[in-house]
Amino acid sequence: MPENYFDERIAKSYEARWPELFEPAMVDPPVRFLAGLAGGGAALELGIGTGRIAIPLSRRGVRVHGIELSPDMVAELRAKAGTDDIGVTVGDFATTRVAGRFALAYLVRNTIMNLTTQDEQVACFANVAAQLEPGGCFVIEVIVPQLQRLPPGETVRPFTVTPAHLGFEEFEVATQIASSHHYWVVDGRLETLSAPFRYVWPSELDLMARLAGMTLRERWADWDRAPFTSDCRSHVSVWEKTMEPVVDVLEDPPMTDQYLAGACNIGPAEIAMRRRAGHAGLVVTAALAAVLLRSDLHPAWRLVLALPAAGSAAGYLQARQRFCANFGWRGVYNFGAMGQEQRVADDRARAEDRRRALRIMGASAAVGAGVALTAMAVG
Numbered sequence: 001m002p003e004n005y006f007d008e009r010i011a012k013s014y015e016a017r018w019p020e021l022f023e024p025a026m027v028d029p030p031v032r033f034l035a036g037l038a039g040g041g042a043a044l045e046l047g048i049g050t051g052r053i054a055i056p057l058s059r060r061g062v063r064v065h066g067i068e069l070s071p072d073m074v075a076e077l078r079a080k081a082g083t084d085d086i087g088v089t090v091g092d093f094a095t096t097r098v099a100g101r102f103a104l105a106y107l108v109r110n111t112i113m114n115l116t117t118q119d120e121q122v123a124c125f126a127n128v129a130a131q132l133e134p135g136g137c138f139v140i141e142v143i144v145p146q147l148q149r150l151p152p153g154e155t156v157r158p159f160t161v162t163p164a165h166l167g168f169e170e171f172e173v174a175t176q177i178a179s180s181h182h183y184w185v186v187d188g189r190l191e192t193l194s195a196p197f198r199y200v201w202p203s204e205l206d207l208m209a210r211l212a213g214m215t216l217r218e219r220w221a222d223w224d225r226a227p228f229t230s231d232c233r234s235h236v237s238v239w240e241k242t243m244e245p246v247v248d249v250l251e252d253p254p255m256t257d258q259y260l261a262g263a264c265n266i267g268p269a270e271i272a273m274r275r276r277a278g279h280a281g282l283v284v285t286a287a288l289a290a291v292l293l294r295s296d297l298h299p300a301w302r303l304v305l306a307l308p309a310a311g312s313a314a315g316y317l318q319a320r321q322r323f324c325a326n327f328g329w330r331g332v333y334n335f336g337a338m339g340q341e342q343r344v345a346d347d348r349a350r351a352e353d354r355r356r357a358l359r360i361m362g363a364s365a366a367v368g369a370g371v372a373l374t375a376m377a378v379g
């Protein structure tokens with residue numbers, strides 16, 4: 001799971017810390033833009049937060065569902081009037097799926113940058129595409145990386161300087177990470193917040209969209225559809241789901257050293273062990289098949305081939321998918337040395353893991369049965 005920077009302290013003071021975001025001039029244009037795109041269909045907000053955009057959108061009659069990492073932000077949303085019609089699922093929007101299909105998904109205020117690896121951002125596009133109706137749209141509002149504004153040789157740039165709030169961005173070009181450092185003066189005390197963000201170029205986002213089966217439909221400088229030019233510091237982009245994804249993140253999870261619910265729960269040591277198990281099962285299946293096919297035993301004996309064949313398939317499938325069915329079933333994961341299991345934190349993630357574990361076990365059993373029945377049918 002990504003780190004949650006929006007804890008109780010930030011959630012409770014979100015509106016007080018960023019009051020300008022709640023001005024009508026910052027809320028009405030995105031709500032108008034998004035309501036127009038949703039056109040009567042349902043909308044999915046990734047990182048719904050305290051409902052700054054979702055609540056007015058829902059008031060305009062759009063059915064809104066949100067995915068949110070921080071339970072504290074959700075608690076703030078729920079404390080507001082008029083949120084009963086808004087559904088919220090607590091989870092990581094790169095991997096969490098909710099029931100139903102959406103005409104629109106959106107991710108505002110640079111929140112795509114909260115995913116700090118390319119793999120996670122790619123996974124986010126794939127996850128959105130899987131939840132959109134054909135022809136549905138994905139909207140992102142995000143800055144254009146401001147590297148041109150760095151003086152030569154410098155890595156730090158101030159982005160806000162007021163008597164009560166200082167903010168600096170610190171760039172690490174090698175990893176495409178800009179860490180934001182905030183310093184607020186609150187009641188005479190200094191409060192700080194530092195968080196990493198992965199900055200991402202419009203062209204890279206377009207490529208992620210293509211991998212997920214979406215194509216760029218519109219790109220604007222702002223929510224009022226001002227033209228996007230070389231001088232723009234941010235953009236509002238709309239991709240449309242037009243084709244099948246090139247990458248299905250759950251079938252082909254990204255290389256990662258992080259637990260991804262329902263997609264990845266083992267690291268290199270565990271993967272290598274399962275691959276070895278796959279090889280061993282294959283050798284045993286082949287040797288046993290050679291013996292049984294030459295022997296005078298009743299062909300029903302060949303059913304025993306199901307066991308090593310299923311074991312071999314399970315080994316290869318788990319290694320290929322970077323997912324241990326046994327761990328998934330038991331609600332644990334391991335990216336360290338053998339035996340260092342950790343518990344999966346929440347019920348939703350455990351449920352996703354169990355579903356994937358069942359799929360792997362089902363597929364392995366089917367391979368085992370197929371091998372055994374084929375062997376019985378042979379001469």
Ligand SMILES: C[S@@+](CC[C@H](N)C(=O)[O-])C[C@H]1O[C@@H](n2cnc3c(N)ncnc32)[C@H](O)[C@@H]1O
Pocket residue numbers: 002005006046047048049050051052053067068069070073091092093094108109111114115
């Ligand atoms: C900058 S706030 C924006 C909130 C809201 N969309 C708004 O416009 O006011 C980003 C929100 O995204 C959430 N978030 C960040 N990374 C997330 C992730 N990987 N999955 C789900 N929510 C995430 C944060 O907890 C936070 O509530």
